[in-house]
Amino acid sequence: QVHLEESRGGLVQAGGSLRLSCAASGRIVRINTMGWYRQAPGKQRELVASITSGGTTAYADSVKGRFTISRDNIKNTVYLQMDSLKPEDTAVYYCAFAPRATGLVSPPYWGQGTQVTVSS
Numbered sequence: 001q002v003h004l005e006e007s008r009g010g011l012v013q014a015g016g017s018l019r020l021s022c023a024a025s026g027r028i029v030r031i032n033t034m035g036w037y038r039q040a041p042g043k044q045r046e047l048v049a050s051i052t053s054g055g056t057t058a059y060a061d062s063v064k065g066r067f068t069i070s071r072d073n074i075k076n077t078v079y080l081q082m083d084s085l086k087p088e089d090t091a092v093y094y095c096a097f098a099p100r101a102t103g104l105v106s107p108p109y110w111g112q113g114t115q116v117t118v119s120s
Contacts, residue, residue: 001026001027001109002024002025002026002027002028002097002099002109003024003025003026003109004022004023004024004095004096004097004109004110004111004112005022005023005025005111006020006021006022006093006094006095006111006112006113006114007019007020007021007022007114008114009093009114009115009116009117010116010117011117011118011119012085012116012117012118012119013118013119013120014085014086014087014118014119014120015084015085016085016118017081017082017083017084017085018082018085018116019079019080019081019082020036020079020080020082020093020095020114020116021077021078021079021080022034022036022077022078022079022080022095022111023075023076023077024076024077024078024097024109025076028076028097029099030053031052031053031099031100031101032052032053032097032098032099032100032101033050033051033052033053033097033098033100033101033102033103033104033107034050034051034071034078034095034096034097034098034104035047035048035049035050035051035058035069035078035080035095035096035104036048036049036050036069036080036093036094036095036096037093037094037096037104038089038091038092038093038094038116039091039092039094040088040090040091041091043091045094046060047060047104048060048063048067048080048093049063049067049069049080050069050103050104051069051070051071051078052101052103053071053073053101054101055071056101057069058103062088063082063089066082066083066084066085067080067081067082067083068080068081068083069081078095080093082116085116085118086118087118087119087120088118089116089118090116090117090118091115091116092113092114092115092116093113093114093115093116094110094111094112094113095110095111096109096110096111097109097110
């Protein structure tokens with residue numbers, strides 16, 4: 001069992017920045033992938049960004065160049081730096097963990113979710 005503890009989100013103006021963090025605890029396997037999904041009102045949950053234990057990153061096209069994902073393997077913590085935020089980024093952001101290095105498709109472990117709201 002893996003527990004994911006997410007930081008609080010927030011309300012920011014368009015063009016602003018916000019940093020999210022997610023700390024994993026429990027039965028963490030050495031080889032894994034962590035990242036964030038998000039779900040906007042009336043839309044399906046979508047993968048925003050992911051990073052493997054080896055440092056390989058992947059981003060949704062909508063956030064490339066604006067968001068940066070990183071991780072601290074000693075602290076078992078992943079970070080999402082969100083810059084140049086747009087109103088379209090407004091969503092509940094869910095941290096996720098998968099016990100593999102192939103990505104975050106159907107991750108078995110999820111954080112509680114945190115609200116990010118971007119005003120125009």
